[in-house]
Amino acid sequence: MARITRAPNRLATRQCTPRPPLHVLVVALCLASSYLPSASSQSAADSCSNGLSLGSLVPFNTTGLVCFQAWPSQDFILRFGKAAGNNVWSFVLSAPDNGGYIAIGFSPTGRMVGSSAVAGWATGAGAGSSAARQYYLGGTSSSSCPPDQGKLALVAAARPTVVSKGSRLYLAFQLAGQPLTDVVYAVGPTGSLPGSNGLLPQHQDMASGTISLSGSGSGTGGGSPATGGGDGDDDGGEGGEGKSKHGDNGDEGDEGKGERSTSPASSSRSGTGAFLSAKRRHGVLAVVSWGAMVPAGVAFARFLKRFDPFWFYAHAVAQGIGFVVGVLAVVAGFRLDDEGPVAAHKAIGVVVLVCACLQVMAVLAWPAKETKARRYWNLYHHSVGRVAVALGVANVFYGLSLANERQEWSYVYGVFIGVFAVVYLVLEEWRRRH
Numbered sequence: 001m002a003r004i005t006r007a008p009n010r011l012a013t014r015q016c017t018p019r020p021p022l023h024v025l026v027v028a029l030c031l032a033s034s035y036l037p038s039a040s041s042q043s044a045a046d047s048c049s050n051g052l053s054l055g056s057l058v059p060f061n062t063t064g065l066v067c068f069q070a071w072p073s074q075d076f077i078l079r080f081g082k083a084a085g086n087n088v089w090s091f092v093l094s095a096p097d098n099g100g101y102i103a104i105g106f107s108p109t110g111r112m113v114g115s116s117a118v119a120g121w122a123t124g125a126g127a128g129s130s131a132a133r134q135y136y137l138g139g140t141s142s143s144s145c146p147p148d149q150g151k152l153a154l155v156a157a158a159r160p161t162v163v164s165k166g167s168r169l170y171l172a173f174q175l176a177g178q179p180l181t182d183v184v185y186a187v188g189p190t191g192s193l194p195g196s197n198g199l200l201p202q203h204q205d206m207a208s209g210t211i212s213l214s215g216s217g218s219g220t221g222g223g224s225p226a227t228g229g230g231d232g233d234d235d236g237g238e239g240g241e242g243k244s245k246h247g248d249n250g251d252e253g254d255e256g257k258g259e260r261s262t263s264p265a266s267s268s269r270s271g272t273g274a275f276l277s278a279k280r281r282h283g284v285l286a287v288v289s290w291g292a293m294v295p296a297g298v299a300f301a302r303f304l305k306r307f308d309p310f311w312f313y314a315h316a317v318a319q320g321i322g323f324v325v326g327v328l329a330v331v332a333g334f335r336l337d338d339e340g341p342v343a344a345h346k347a348i349g350v351v352v353l354v355c356a357c358l359q360v361m362a363v364l365a366w367p368a369k370e371t372k373a374r375r376y377w378n379l380y381h382h383s384v385g386r387v388a389v390a391l392g393v394a395n396v397f398y399g400l401s402l403a404n405e406r407q408e409w410s411y412v413y414g415v416f417i418g419v420f421a422v423v424y425l426v427l428e429e430w431r432r433r434h
Helices: 008-016 021-046 280-305 308-336 342-364 373-402 407-433
Strands: 067-070 076-082 089-096 102-107 116-122 130-136 161-165 170-178 184-188 205-211 223-224
Touching: 067 089, 067 184, 067 205, 067 223, 089 102, 102 170, 116 161, 116 170, 116 184, 130 170, 280 308, 280 342, 280 373, 280 407, 308 342, 342 373, 373 407
Parallel strands: none
Antiparallel strands: 067 076, 076 089, 089 170, 102 116, 102 184, 116 130, 161 170, 184 205, 205 223
16 A cells, blocks of 8 residues: 655745734834934933043044033033143033034133133034134124134144034134133024124123133043023123123123122132232222322322321322332233223323323422422422323223223222212312311
């Protein structure tokens, strides 16, 4: 009897291979779709917990830099540090790319006006599509913030560079010498970039903070994050005439929303060597000398003649102190840069100093009281002294306005001069009658 053999049923075998359930495939697809955007956003985000991976796109080594959240409301991250073996400081500012510029400035006073800043922006994709320049923020209009000017000692071998990576901008530059510890930040309006003249459009928002240089070379340190925005008293110092969106008037930015956080390092600003900045030191010396001591010396000589010889010594001491302090004020003023109307302020100061020097030299030719020349000497001495006092007081008010100080300082000095003038007139009338 013949054996019947059957071929294995291959089709049946293939149909019996288990397939993954449909719900498993759906879950896998959902997980994959949720992972992709997350990975994309992580690659575009930046934080201090992530290493900076710009490679050869930045012309200096960016490893070992201090990192802190410089301006949390605008997601500004600042990395900085001192290069080993020299006094070169490296800075990398990271911020979202909103189609405008980003900027960081270093201020001797903590305000935007008077700062020197580095601004950068990206104009498109590819090489040569980004730019970074230094600016001097000399005023509150775009024309008073000229490009390629400023007091920052940028390292020529590492020119300011902007890297556009993902959805963020990285502004990198190096400074030779110790930087100032008061810093200001600004972000430009969306979709508005500098034109061919390089002038910055009005900033969209700004804020100020500090950095701490202690221990920065060893990876420690950091700074105080900028809080709020809109330093109202500077009115858009980085190329804007209007107020920024957080600070609607005068000094509100300093007292509230734009208040500048301070740290121990902020009281030791580089380049001043003291609590006062160079500008304020000049102002204090000028107020004490030409604004107070010299007018007081004139009053002593005018109304204390009955107390001889006390009036003479009081007059000589007050005028002598005023002259010495005034010379120091002029020297401190010449250490400041000539910018805009400051030249006129300096010219008036030189005239006042010349008048004071003429007064000192006149003492050497002081004729005897009985001689006929004494009358002409008195006329000369009194006239030159009055001119010096009038110009000195006026120049103090002019300097306060140029310094962009709070109006309260001008008010306080104005009250002082007003009281002094009233007392002077009363005593003059009393002198005339007696």
